[in-house]
Amino acid sequence: MSWLLSSLRVAAVAAVGLLLATSTTGCFSQKQNEGAQLYQTHCSSCHGEQGQGLRRLIPPxxxxxxxxxxxxxxxxxxxxxxxxxxxxxxxxxxxxMPGHPKDLTDAEITNLLNFVQQSWGNKNEVYTIREVSELLGPCNGSIIR
Incomplete structure (x- = not known):
């Protein structure tokens, strides 16, 4: 009987762990991929799917x-x-290059920039939302929703 209780406890702990892992992944997966999605929506039509630009017309x-x-x-x-x-x-x-004066929040710009900073051979330091908000200050561009 004790081995049954022990087995049930192990199974319960495993089930809770799996549930937490999948629910946590669900919570963060959209934000984790938000930069790539924003790039696809707002940038890729000009700068290319892989950031390659367009010949001598649009920079990579x-x-x-x-x-x-x-x-x-x-x-x-x-x-x-x-x-x-x-x-x-x-x-x-x-x-x-058209801007995004009203449709991207500071957090979205941060995620977009971080995607570019770490993709396609770029190995640059990532931004924080605070840093992006401060950098947007001089151009009157901070939007927080």
Whole structure:
């Protein structure tokens, strides 16, 4: 009888552990993949599915020296867009990049930037939401919902 109780306890602990593991995964999986989803929705049509850009028209974000070297400018660039010449990986680009003045929160910009910072050969430091909010301050771009 004691082995039965012991077996039931082990099974109960395993079931609770499995339940916690799957419910925790469910809670965080959307946020964990939010940056990739936001990139797909807002960026990939121009910068490409793999961040490769479009020939000499639209700069890459994959293995991009610009992404690595302009960290403090990137949140405002996403919020307000960009126009005028820019050099990325030694190539001059001069197209308009639309911004997202009202549709992305600070947290979403953070997740989007962190996805780009860690994808396609980029190995850059990730952002915190606080950092992104502070960087958005000078361009009047902070949105918190």
């Amino acid at each position: 974000v994959a293995a991009s020296d610009y992404v690595a070297n302009h960290r403090s400018e990137l949140p405002c660039l996403i919020r307000n867009g960009m126009k005028g010449p820019v050099v990325v990986n030694g190539i001059l680009y001069n197209q308009v």
